[in-house]
Amino acid sequence: MATDTKKLLNAKQIEEAEAFIRAQPRICRGPLREQERKAVAQLLDEGRLEEAKAMDETGRNHPETGANTCGADFNNIVVAGPWDGRQHPYKCPRCGVVGKYTAPTFAAPQPTNEGDPV
Numbered sequence: 001m002a003t004d005t006k007k008l009l010n011a012k013q014i015e016e017a018e019a020f021i022r023a024q025p026r027i028c029r030g031p032l033r034e035q036e037r038k039a040v041a042q043l044l045d046e047g048r049l050e051e052a053k054a055m056d057e058t059g060r061n062h063p064e065t066g067a068n069t070c071g072a073d074f075n076n077i078v079v080a081g082p083w084d085g086r087q088h089p090y091k092c093p094r095c096g097v098v099g100k101y102t103a104p105t106f107a108a109p110q111p112t113n114e115g116d117p118v
Ligand SMILES: [Zn+2]
Pocket: 028, 029, 030, 031, 070, 071, 072, 092, 093, 094, 095, 096, 097
C-alpha cells in the first residue's frame, strides 16, 4: 500500500507542494477524434514520432468549437491528490477525456539538530 504523502505534510508544506505542481502547466488537450486516433496509433507503431505528433495536434483541432484544447486545468486533479506516486485514472470534468497519470510524492523534511546548542 503506497503512502499518501499529502497526509504527512503540514499546511505550509502542502501549500509549497501545490505551488511546485502548478509550476508545470497541465492543460487538458481535449478529445482526439477517432479517425486521427487510429492514424496516430499507426504512425507510432511505425516509429514516425514527428508525424504522429502533428497528426495528434490536427485531430484535436475542433472546427465546431474553434479550439484545439479543452482548456481545463489538469493540475486541479493532481493537487486534489492523493500524492502517493502511483498511477491513477482520471476523467476531465470539462470534456470527459479519460486517461491515467502518475501522482507525485513529497517527503516531509526530517527534523534536524541544526541550530541546537552544542
Ligand atoms: Zn478536458
